[in-house]
Amino acid sequence: MANQQLRSKIEATIKEFPVVVYSKTYCPYCQRTKNLLTSLDVEGLKVIELDTLGDEGKQIQDELYEITGQRTVPNVFIGGKHIGGNSDLQALESSGKLRDLLKQAGAL
Numbered sequence: 001m002a003n004q005q006l007r008s009k010i011e012a013t014i015k016e017f018p019v020v021v022y023s024k025t026y027c028p029y030c031q032r033t034k035n036l037l038t039s040l041d042v043e044g045l046k047v048i049e050l051d052t053l054g055d056e057g058k059q060i061q062d063e064l065y066e067i068t069g070q071r072t073v074p075n076v077f078i079g080g081k082h083i084g085g086n087s088d089l090q091a092l093e094s095s096g097k098l099r100d101l102l103k104q105a106g107a108l
Helices: 002-016 028-039 055-068 086-094 098-104
Strands: 019-023 045-049 075-078 081-084
Touching: 002 045, 002 055, 019 028, 019 055, 028 045, 028 086, 055 075, 075 086, 081 086, 086 098
Parallel strands: 019 045
Antiparallel strands: 019 075, 075 081
């Protein structure tokens, strides 16, 4: 039951905010992701620092793995859709597709 409640909480967060980043404060890839999104003046950005949440952070990361198949952070969602990690986000930016995706999500 706890996993279902946690999954529901994660899904509600992903629906509520145009851009959600599950992150860790010490992760350099997470920092690059947050820097890129901040530089684009993304509206409705929700960053959840898993390493500041104790056991709940580990449980969230485990549940994110079940949902996305991705164990690493950052774990990025835009417009309710799983984007992937930092390299995926940077590739979207390099290809010129990130801004369109952010606009569709109402984040720009």
